[in-house]
Amino acid sequence: MEIREQLENIIDEAIAAARADGTLVMDEAPAAALERPRDEANGDWASTVAMRSAKLAKKSPRDVAQAIVDHIPTNEVIASVEIAGPGFINIRLSDAVLQGVVREVRAEAEDFGRGTVPEGERKINLEYVSANPTGPFHVGHGRWAALGDAMARVMEHAGYDVYEEFYINDHGTQMDVFGNSVAVRYMQLLGHDVEMPEQCYGGSYVADIAQGIIDREGRKYEDMTDEERMSAFREIAYQEMLDLQHRVMSRMGTTFDRWFSERSLYVEDETGESPVSRSLKAMEDKGYVKEEDGAIWFRSSALGDEKDRVMIKANGEMTYFMSDVAYHYDKKMRGFDHLINIWGADHHGYVKRCECMLEAWGWPGALEIVLGQLVNLYRDGEAVRMSKRTGEMVTLEELIDEVGVDATRYLMLSRSSDQPIDFDIEAAKKKDSSNPVYYVQYAHARICSILRKAADPADAAAAEAGEITMGELAARIIPEDCDLSPLTHESELALMRKMADFGNLVALAARDRAPFRLTHYAQDLAALFHQFYTNCHVLVDDAAVQTARLALVDATRIVLALTLSLLGVSAPEKM
Template sequence: MQPREELTQLLTKAFEAARESGALPIENIPEIALERPRDEGHGDWACTAALRCAKEAKKNPREIAQAIVDGIPANDLIENIEIAGPGFINFRLKNVAMQDVVSQVREQGADYGKGTQPEGKRKVNIEYISANPTGPMHVGHGRWAALGSATANLMRHAGYEVFEEFYINDHGVQMDKFGLSIAARYLQQLGHEDAAVPEGGYNGLYVNDIAKEIIDRDGNKWEDADEHERMVEFREFGYAYIMKMFHDITDRFGNHFERWQSEREMYLPSDEFGGKSPFEYCIGNLKDKGDIYEKDGAVWFKSSEYGDEKDRVVRKADGDYTYFASDVAYHYWKKERGFDILIDIWGADHHGYIARVAAVLAAMGFPGALEVMLGQLVNLFRDGKPVRMSKRTGEMITFEELIDEVGIDATRYYMLSRSTEQPIDFDIDVAKKQDSSNPVYYVQYAHARICKLLRDEAGHSGEDNLDMAAVASEAIPADVDLSVLTAPEELALMRKMSEFGDLIALAARDRAPFRLTHYAQDLASLFHQFYTNCKILKADDEGLKKARLALCDAVRVVLEQTLGILGISAPQRM
């Protein structure tokens, strides 16, 4: 049992005893919330429950706090208790409580910090990146790639069942313009200088590359073909070309999508919906409820009745579907597939879409099912100066070019270093540095340094790619005495590791994987301080050496866990 859980149980018993004795005249025991004091001098945990039940008990909070303290059963957990301020109860735990964390981490390994979620709110669909298949991913997509997978990993560790999904925007006018753009470049390369890219089309150099591949495959076969037939052929060729790029880059980056959902499928008949398309089925249900009406030849959804600022068109008077129409069918279909929580990761420019999509789900009987994580921009810098164009192509820097230059680990770490509500200033030069000024290097170096200590102690100095848990078992006896770990640097490390389970639960609740980057840096910093101030392999006696190696091994496990959730490697050697 974690120290926090044990302390919560002791406080619950104390409240019950105070209530039964009449010292605390309240009907129900309040929730026992424990917090970390901002100043470590105030102890390991603080409880404010005495203040929260003072009004009902009609007593001074300090008097209530004293009654609680008097009712705490005898235990081996608490070193001392202080009632501070208006009624805070501060606890300092015995060293053994912190030392037990080392054993728990090493015994539980990859399961350390895992949580459980109740039935009914566990199944989560996270849809992210969802770029249009009309061009390469930009740097902003890289932020969603990192954020989506890290959020999924974090929520899994907290006990959710998570399903990762990429929605392919492959329906509508933009796809036809993509095909026409490729056709223009194809004809230009065959000598038709007057062939023009359509207004609102695609002008990137990659379009030339696609056209060249078609020429290499088919020669001038399409030069005099029917314009529409050519557009369709080139559209589908370009679509497959870009989708291969998407699969390659996300596989390389470590994303694992269980489903790549085509927007086109929203308008195709499905046995799942009795032969109707998902769109027709959903619109039919909304119409039966009176939430769909026709006006000026268009089909409208009454989104204003469900919190949106106005009603929305789902099918225009000319028969074309709006982008919103696909969202109507897609989000309803996700709920039909059995997910409790739908999380979408969108760019900040999509803020206006939230209310209308949430309105559809509310109309279908799923209020509150949608969560949208809006991400701000990524600003690239080099030598402190903004970078907007690729040196190689003279166009925007793509996601692929960024990870080619700085690597996957650094890209992920920087993309996850801030809350989604904040823009990211990504300094390419800092991300490439191999020193403590680069935060991901600083954290990874702590892990690698621990691996070296364990390898050296176990006699594997020159070996690579080892099972570090097995190496640690060789280096550290099973009955290692941890009671000698009493130095301030040692206690600080153990205290930080004891926070990991709470960090996971709260960060998952708030969909905030950026907190793990801060935690990793804090833990690495404490380890580097410990390494500097406390002798390890040259400790004063063998027992202290082995105990400190056990502490190092526990830090290794937690660092590996933290980095793994973020999708970042934990190297054994640097």
């Protein structure tokens, strides 16, 4: 049980005891609901329950607070309690409880802070990135990759059942345009006087694909009709882009349980039905489909949308929205109860119609859209618009090549998704405390150095060579049941308080879809460790003090590494 939960139970017991003996007369009692005081001088935790109970008890908030404090049962968790201001109940934890956090972290290791969601919590499908396979990823896609992957990691650590999915937009006219763009470049490279059509993909990567086809297969496609050549190159170029997307996502450390092809929505089974036809029939059965001017419409205005939406045009062509209808219905048919989509902020106008389609089937609230702002790229404070290499947009792969995966992910996660990110390439490459990812990783590396110095030289060498893990090294030098009572310095207590917050932080970050909070936590924990390292020498003559501080150092290592892992960032042992 977390410290906060223990404290809330103690306060609730005190309120119940005060009601039982008549000190507080009220029909119901608000929950203790503890929170961190803004000023650490006011204690470790505070409750406003007395102020929320005053009217119910027909007493002043301070009198209610005094009644609660007087009924707090004997316990080993609370060191002191005081009533402040209009009726705040401020609580200071005992050193022993904070020291117990060190023991808990070292015992649970990577499972520290792991939560369980309420029974019956929904099975979640998390869809993100989902870029068209018609060009390389831009840096904005990198933000969605980092956000979605970290969100899944955090939610899974909090106990949620999360399935990650990439939706491949590989159906429709954009694929034909892409294939035709490559075909025209192919013919131009072979010396034909062919102009690029107005509707085309004009990036240099299109010419690179065409040149690759020439290098591999020569003039094989030269004598085909335009339609045949477009069809052939559409599939070749599509596969090249899809392979590139897989490769870049792998480099980002982002994995998906499924790459879902839009094309599969139009494939009929042995009964002659497809996901498209099944989703349309299900919507029609609910009374939300109409035919007008030869087209098939979703009557979304009946559910609060500003207007009805076309699903099938009068000429029989399926709209992009029809694919979305089929895809979301298919997700539900696969057993997912709650759907989360991460989209760019430019899709905000698309949200309502998608919410309406889930409501039309009888699943209101089943779709959650996380809208994210874009990334502004800078170099030494100057905006970067184009790639130096190609003169076009800077791709995600180029950014990874220049600053590395860790810096890319960490900085993409450094702010809430509803805020734009200003990503300075040169700042991300700095090897000093001004770079937050370097600052946090350096704290972890420094801890590993301390543990190696404290170990037997042979064990230290084995750890440095990767023959044993840092956890195994720490276990050899720090007894599991070592005495932690020497940990009483304020720098030590501050570290332990911060580690005690981890489980609650993960739970709230998962609930609020806010992994960015872990970047702030990692920086705070690293800062507290650096302060501790300055104020408290670890390798000292007093064996009991040294062992206790080594245990604290090891616990900090575990929590730092765990925090970074939930962000998808590495925790280096040497820097």
